[in-house]
Amino acid sequence: MNISGIRLLLCCLTLLQSFVYAQIEVKNKRERLLMDFGWRFSFGHPYQTEKDFHTGTGYFSYLAKAGYGDGAADPAFDDRSWRKLNLPHDWAVEQDFNEKASFSHGFKAIGRNFPDASVGWYRKTFSIPESDLGRKISIEFDGVFRNSAVWINGHYLGTEESGYNSFRYDLTDYLNYGGSNVIAVRADATMEEGWYYEGAGIYRHVWLSKHDPLHVAPNGTFVTTKVAGTSAQVQALARISNESPTGKLFTVVQIITDPEGKQVARGSKEKISLSPFKDLETTISLTVNDAKLWDLENPNLYKLSTTIIEGSTESDGYETPFGIRTIRFDAKEGFFLNGKHVKLKGTNNHQDHAGVGTALPDELQYYRIRKLKEMGANAYRCSHHPPTPELLEACDKLGMLVINENRLMGTNEHMQGDMRRLIMRDRNHPSVIAWSIGNEEWAIENSETGARIAKTMQAYAKSLDSTRAITVGVSGGFQSGISDVIDVMGYNYLGNGDIDAHYKRFPGQPGMGTEEGSTFATRGIYVDDAARQHIAAYDKKPRPSFYSIEEGWNFYASRPYMAGMFIWTGFDYRGEPTPHGWPSVTSYFGMMDLCGFPKDNVFYLKSWWQKQPVLHILPHWNxxxxxxxxxxxxxxxxxxxxxxxxxxxxxxxxxxxxxxxxxxxxxxxxxxxxxxxxxxxxxxxxxxxxTSAEASQIKLSAHKNTLQANGEDLAVITVEVGDKNNIPVPTAENEISFSISGPGKIIGVGNGNPSSLERENFVDQIRNVGISGIMEKAIPDVASGQQYLNDHKDSTWKDAFIGRDYKNLAAAYMHRGTFELPPDYEASTVTFFYKSIGTDQHLYINGKEIAKSINDSKEGHVFKLNHAMLRPGVNELTVIAVPLPKKRDWDKVNTDPGTIQILKPADPWKRKLFSGLAQVIVQTSGESGDIKIQASSSGLKTATLTIQARPDETKAGLK
Known part of the structure; x- marks a missing residue:
């Protein structure tokens, strides 16, 4: 057969294979739904149970028997008065600054000294269709800070101590199919996990995953590639899980599609047998011809689709983005990507941003990575914890190399489990070039203990992923211990030891500067100002044992055997306001400030980290x-x-x-x-x-002017002022007020001033007040209740519901309790979220009727209270009602009449300019239309910016 005949035969076989595959019935397509919308939030308390909704105080606790979640974990708990919000959410960024708060966490008023703002509760009610019965359903958290406990329908699921680990719980057997379900999460941020700002709450995404009992296990694929010429050999591993009570016989089909969506490879394994509740791994080798490599300029991403076919039914389909590329650290020549030498030009970064804290929407991740790439950076070190998956997705898609860092060194089962979850989750990201198993572990760096721990962790990490090198950031001298045994030596600051001497001792060990710089600079400031704690932005040695950015780059650039360096840091971050303390609340180390506005060092690096012509003058000329x-x-x-x-x-x-x-x-x-x-x-x-004149007009510009109307997308808006000739005023500090209309909302403001104590997030202030001191009096009937409204001294009054004889109930009862309003309540909306304590109910506040003849309702009733019937201080609630009966002695009837919510509307959004700039972050609300942002200030011409929100259906979610 000639070549043309062979090609025709192959084409026919491919078409036949496609036809057979097209006949496969899809049983239940795998779903992964975003669970970020429609949550309720309220503060709890770390040790006062009455402030923690009496959770865990029942006769049977949630740890004693299944399904006994009480307090705020009880699905029947009334959360209507709680604040409504969407995720991601960081409640720490919403708090005021306080001198008694943590230095390392930016003096935000949470932590041990602020117990009333250190525990947060989240609840969400959602529906599961009856058709989902028989599927496996899980809830997945990308990260909760921290020490989170989770319940579903009152069933305790577990606790995750770390604020950085992704974790999941199987909900399958606990759900109400065809009905509503309640997820409850308690996060306790009292204790810090790191020594930098970490936020608080559910600050990363939450997902609901649905799939067949026979499925690809979570994070169950691992794609490795070998490049030979223009082709790539792809090894596609898949871990298959059978969570059904019967054995399964099935076929695994794997298909690779290229960056344009075209199928380029296909393979399968047939007649695979798997026993009940067992896992197995299968590997299929696939060849990709004319492979498009993933690199910094062209971050080409392929997709592996893994399909499980049982008989003629597709049980599961699982997609894995990956890149084809080669990486290598060399002890003599540094780092290589796809066989080409690449000097690592990196930055270290924590995970917070102005206005939003650690709760970064996805687009803000992309915004920050683009800012780093504009500077010429090609590498990012996750300091010092596992990142959110969306950060790695941004690095994959934009072309940024990553050192992915484990949170805490250790070799016990718990710590190895944390590292395992990190590697299993992230090992398909082509951006990740190394695993860092620790950072500046001073207690063990130069000891045999440290060496043993590092060797064990390194070997364990390689058992999970042998394709990447292992590193540690070492700063306590480069002499012995960890630095002797690690794959790639990570030098933290050349002033901490003799790097050249260490290299001579270990000439076969690659190395890189995992931290360098730690320079101090305040954006736009060129004269030190001790009173305001501002530091001139000229590049200089910050301390005797540290070096300037220029000195550091010269050191690593002149040593070919060094893979490169990572500057501390790319962006300023809250906390560690070295060399100052209060009232400084952010670091001074960043090449950019907390908003991402560049300091002058950005342009030094841009000059030597990329090829485009650069010319930058400092300082300003005012x-x-x-x-x-x-x-x-x-x-x-x-x-x-x-x-x-x-x-x-x-x-x-x-x-x-x-x-x-x-x-x-x-x-x-x-x-x-x-x-x-x-x-x-x-x-x-x-x-x-x-040189500019005085400011006369405001200017607004967005990083993009069209948004996807999905409730997640956002625009980062730069605010500046110009003089009458439109020349920027670099010293301006005007206070700017912001308003917004249309389908959008402001979610944060900032200006990069490290010693500013201005609010950066304006939210409604909610205070919930219970009804206390409830007494009751039996009365002949409801109709006669009014004659007792002024009866306060009758000896027949007694504690309500205590010792009530439910077999011999009175025809009706009058109940009386009190609640207290603050002196300034008139500036607030006061709402009574009433829970039925009887039938045929009549309600009065301070003797004035608010409701008549209302029914018993499980959903409860809501009353907006007229200020005319209220007073500061003690107020009186009276409820006249027919009592609720008990059918059985052990039945529970409601004895809590509800909650008074005092809602003070958020103050208008505002922020002072700093060195001529401020930032506003605007997010879509989910609807399409024009979003208009207006900025005004006394004596300045008002500015208006219009941003379009267009329909988008790309991400499925539960709202």
Whole structure:
């Protein structure tokens, strides 16, 4: 047969195979639904049970017998007065700053000194269709900070101590099919897990997963690739789980589609047998021709589809994005990606952002990674904990290399389990190039104990993923212990030891600077201001044993055997406000501030970390009152030469040294400071700083002007001011107020000022008050109840519901209790969420009727209370009702008449400019239409920005 005949035969076989596959009946398509919408939230308490909704105080606790979740874990608990919100949510960012709060966590008023704001409860009611009976259903949490306990329909599911681990619980047997279900989560952020801001609450996504009992196990695929020429050999491992009571015989089919969605490889394994409640692994080898490699410039992503076919039925389908690429650390030449040498130009980062804390919507992850790439960074170290999956997705799609870091070193079963979950979850991400198993473990770094722990963890990690190197960030001297045994040495700060000497001792060990810099800079500030705790943004040694950004980069750039360096940090973060303390609340280390506005060091790095021409002048040129004084002017550029001008007069041309900068001392005169950059004698760039007049107008600009109307997408809006000639005012500190209309909401504001104590999140303040001191009096009937309204002293009154004889109930009862309102309640909305304590009920507050002849309702009744019937201090509730009976002695009847909610509306959104800038984050509410944001300030021209929200159906969710 000739070549044409062979091709025709292969084509026919492929079509036949596709036809057979098309006849497969899909039994129940796997679903993964976003559970972020429609939650209720309220504060609990770490030790006062009455403030923690009396949870865990029942005769049988939730730990004693199944289904005995009480208090806020009880599905019948009335949460109507709780705050409504969507996830992700960080309640810490909503709190005020307080000097008694934690230095490392940015002085936010949570933690041991603030028990009333350190425990948070979340509840969500959702429906499960009856048709789901027979499927396996799980709830998946990407991360809850921290020490979270979870219940479903009153059944305790478990506790996850770490705030960084992803975890899941099987709900299958606990659900009400064809009815409503209640998930309850208690998070306790009293104790810190790290030494930096960590937020509080369900700050990552929650998912509901549905699939057949015969399915691909969670995180159950592992794709590895070997590249040979233009082809790639793909090993596709799948762990199959049979959670049914009968054995299964099935086929596994795996298909690879390329970045354009075209099928490029297919394989299968047939007649696989699996016993009940057992797992097995199967591996299929697939060849991808003309492979498109994943790299930094072209982050091509393939997709592996794993399908389980039982008879003629598709039981499960599971998709795994992956990339085809090779990685290698070399002890002499550094790091290689796809066989090409790549110098790692990285940053360390924590996970919080201005306004939203740790609760970053997905688009904000992409925004931050793009900002780092614009700076020239090609690598990201997750410091010092497992990241949210969406961060890695952003790195996969945008082309950013990642060191993925374990939270805590240790080799016991618990800690190995944490590391296992991390690696199993993240090992298909092509962006991940190394696993870091620890950071600055000073107690064990230079000891035999540390070496043993590191060797065991390294070997265990490699048993899960042998394709990546293992590293540790070491700072306590590079002498012995962990640094002797680790795959790739991670040097934290060249001032902490002799790196060259360590390399000579271990010439076969690759190395990189896992942390370098820790420099101090305040964006837009060029004179130290001790009173405001602002530090000039000129690059300099922060401390004797630390080095400037320029010094650090020169060190690693000049050593080919060093894979590269990771700067501490890419962005400022809350907490660790070194070298200051209160009132500084964020770090000073970032190349960018907390909003992502660049400090000047960004342009030094951009000059030498990427190839595009760069020319940057610092400082600004607004120095009124300093006329004639010398100003330190610096130029960051990768041009060969730069010439500086002041008001068109040349101040000289200077050559640029590799990995350096240029510097002039310029006597200040208002006007225009201009630089011209040359390459090979040709002018290629100009840059200037112009003295501005007073601010007269506000300017708004968004990082994108069209959003997906899915309740998640967002726009990051830059706020600045200009003078009458539209010249930016770099020293402006005007307070700007914001309003919004249309299908959007503001979710955070910031300005990057490290010592600002302004609020960054404005939410309604809710205070819930119970009815206390309830007494009761038997009366002849409901109709006669009014004559007893003024009866307060009759000796027949007694404690309500206590010792009530349910076999000999009175015809009716009058109940009386009190609640207390604050002096300023008139600025709030007061709502009574009433729970029935009888039938034919008549309600009065302070003797005034609010409801008449209302029925017994499991859903309860809601009454907005007129301020005219209320008073500051003690108020009186009276309920006249026919009593609820008991059919059986052990029946429970409701004895709680409900909750008074005092809701003070959030203050208007506002923020002061800092060094001329502020930021507003606007998120869609889920509907389509025009979102209009207005910014105003006294004496300035108001600005309005319109953003379009367009329909989007790409992510399924439970609302």
């Amino acid at each position: 120095w009124k009152g300093r006329e004639g004084e010398e100003i330190d002017v610096r130029i960051y550029s990768n041009c060969n030469e730069v010439e500086l001008f002041l008001n068109k007069k040349s101040l000289g041309k200077k050559p640029m040294k590799l990995h350096s900068h240029l510097q002039w001392k310029v006597p200040y005169a208002a006007g225009k400071l201009e630089a011209i950059g040359y390459r090979d004698g040709k002018e290629i760039l100009t840059e200037s700083r112009t």
